[in-house]
Amino acid sequence: MTPVVPDKCSILLVDDMEENLVALEAVLGPLHQQIVRASSGEEALKAMLRQDFAVVLLDVLMPGMDGFETAANIKRLDQTKDVPIILLTGTDADTDYAYRGYAIGAADFLTKPFDPWVLRTKVSVFLDLDRKNRQLAVQAEQLRRLLASDRKPVEAAEPEERLVEIAEELAAIELQLRGTEGPGAAALADRTAKVRRTVNGLRVRHAA
Known part of the structure; x- marks a missing residue:
């Protein structure tokens, strides 16, 4: 039987402002994926240790552990280091924000207000990559079992x-x-x- 990989992926939204989380959820709703919210960097790290995510949308300006520190911590952990991160920031962001984000390992960087279509398109790319990676893992495991049988x-x-x-x-x-x-x-x-x-x-x- 051909292995079947579930179509639904998980997206983590991280922002300390409730209205921003609501807006992001509304923009990504048409993708029909599982969306998880986190209101702080600490909460985001706990969520990522509980389940797998296809992509993380992370606000840069947050009290306490900001987006850069959160992203750096995500990339330090073996369990989460390969999860793509899209950093989000306001129009008054420093000019070096994008450089700092990419230096940490962020996959992309968007400035608010962003075009909903652009955001959905970028997220869709990572969702498709996640599905293919999971499918490849399932196929590799099935092949391993068949190889064992072949011996x-x-x-x-x-x-x-x-x-x-x-x-x-x-x-x-x-x-x-x-x-x-x-x-x-x-x-x-x-x-x-x-x-x-x-x-x-x-x-x-x-x-x-």
């Missing part, structure tokens, strides 16, 4: 029906991997094709 002695080979099923699963995984843009996808696809050929060889030997 069994020929004498212990599965019945013909099971070998046919495994070959079909491998073909489906290979097809999806060929159309996936991500680190390791091509190598996994090649390995999948090799194992599929091995399984087909076992089918021939089993039939004989």
Whole structure:
């Protein structure tokens, strides 16, 4: 069976002002994803340790732990370092804000007021990347299990029906991997094709 990855992703909104969180939620509502709010940097870090997020929209100007410090802490943790961050700031921001944000590891930087369409478009890119990465992880795990099964002695080979099923699963995984843009996808696809050929060889030997 081809692995299925849920379409819904999680987005974390971080801002100390309630009206800004409401506005962001309204802009991103049409994307139909799970949206989680945090009103401080500390709250954001706790949320990110509880669940996975596809992207974080982080306000720069916050009391206590500001956006830069929050982003830096996110990038220091192994569990959260790869989550893309979009920094948000007002029109009166210092000219070096963008440089500081990118230096910390932020993926993008937007100045308020921003175009809703632009924000949705930028967020959609990260949502699509998250789905592809999760799909690749699921496919890699399924391939690992199939590889483990492939290491069994020929004498212990599965019945013909099971070998046919495994070959079909491998073909489906290979097809999806060929159309996936991500680190390791091509190598996994090649390995999948090799194992599929091995399984087909076992089918021939089993039939004989």
